[in-house]
Amino acid sequence: MTALVKSELRKVLTTRLWWILLLASLAWVALSLGVVVLASGMGEGLSRDSTEYAGSVWPMGASGTLFVMVIGIMMVTSEYQHRTINVTFLTSPRRLPVVLSKVVAASLVSLVFGVVVVGVSALVAGASILSGGGELNLVDNQVPRILAGSVAAYVVYAMIGVGLGALIRNQVAALVVSILWVFMLEPILVVIPQLQDVGKWMPGGAVSALYDTGIDYGLGAADLLPVWGAALVLVGYAAVAVALASVTTLRRDVV
């Protein structure tokens, strides 16, 4: 298994995809943060020493999770796209260890990815709060949980990506589905109060619970799972993703 994980990590790191997506993720987070920071300088924006401002900028690092999901998807679909799956299965004909190695490698890559993106985001968020005269310590000392939860979100999304890629295999289709899910379906389910009963059980809803601050921005406090419940739900999604990736890959003919 160690040998296979090493092989999968080398696959990820020897094409340009990972750093293009890392830059894209950083750019996306910077854009999201930038909007809030800029708004804070205007009349109607949140004041940078307010709890509401802190509550909106600290979790911002988690907004780039789509990009690691793309890495997870591409770890599987690019093998079919470029037909390197032949070489992979000729080298390691037992397929289950290959699938599990992809999941482990995706987790490791996304962990580092998450630490970098969430770390940079936290530095910017902290600096903007301090420069606005606010305090780094959010109510009930929630900052460490928010940041750890944000990093965990990256790992879960990468694992789901591997499962989705193995299920759909067609690269374009898998990417379109993931983008629709993350940018359309989940936000609707999580944001609209009447749909939150469903939304809180979605990966996006559960991830929100990990970094939610409980602050009411006018829509009412979000109806989310408790942190421990959300963590369990996410472990469940990751397990389902791994099971899907395994079942769909083990028996199919590679022609």
Added chain:
Amino acid sequence: MSAIEIREVSKAFRGHQAVDRVSFTVEPGTVTGFLGPNGAGKTTTLRCLLGLVRPDGGEGLVNGRSYASLPNPLAEVGAVLEATNLHPGRTGRNHLRVMCDAAGLPVSRAEEVLAEVGIAEAGNKRVGGYSMGMRQRLSLAGALLGDPGVLILDEPANGLDPEGIEWLRRFLRHQAHEKGVAVLVSSHVLAEVEQTVDDVVIIARGRLVHQGTLTEVTGDGESLHDAFLRLTSAGTDPHTVGDPK
């Protein structure tokens, strides 16, 4: 024990019988040509042998075992199915290193096999910039990583220039006759294999039509080309002009 043994392998895709109870063997120290028209079932047979496709019936054995049960396949079998099984954004050297990692081989083997197939200077280039001939050589290099006793190559001459074909011919004969490797090489280009192979296995429409030595097939003055056409068209086409028996 034969190096490769195909036993009664059958496979249908969506009702189309691609391979129908094909059996043959390949012995160490020989180059065996696996011949047949396009669509005859050559690639499907090889994929069944290599564990990529699950046969409906029968089995393929390498050194007496199924491919998936080999403890370290790369050390026993080097197989190339298509020279296009490469990621264009990865360098040739890294393609080989990925394989070394998975097979537990030292990554230094990558340099050695690149030199062996004569593309050492291209190792740092992305595969997207390789010619078809270079891709064939890189794929072949991957098959050599574990220094295997069995080589299985599907249409390895595709995209090679005449010089490359001559090189491949010498390479395969060296592997079989000097190193005792069992070489199975599929092709639909008969002129190419005629000067390379010792034995031939001919299939048509999913069925084995002939296995034997090259001299058996071409013995009575008939060229491999004519023998091939006679064997592969038997029973269907009115290709029997001038031979009314």
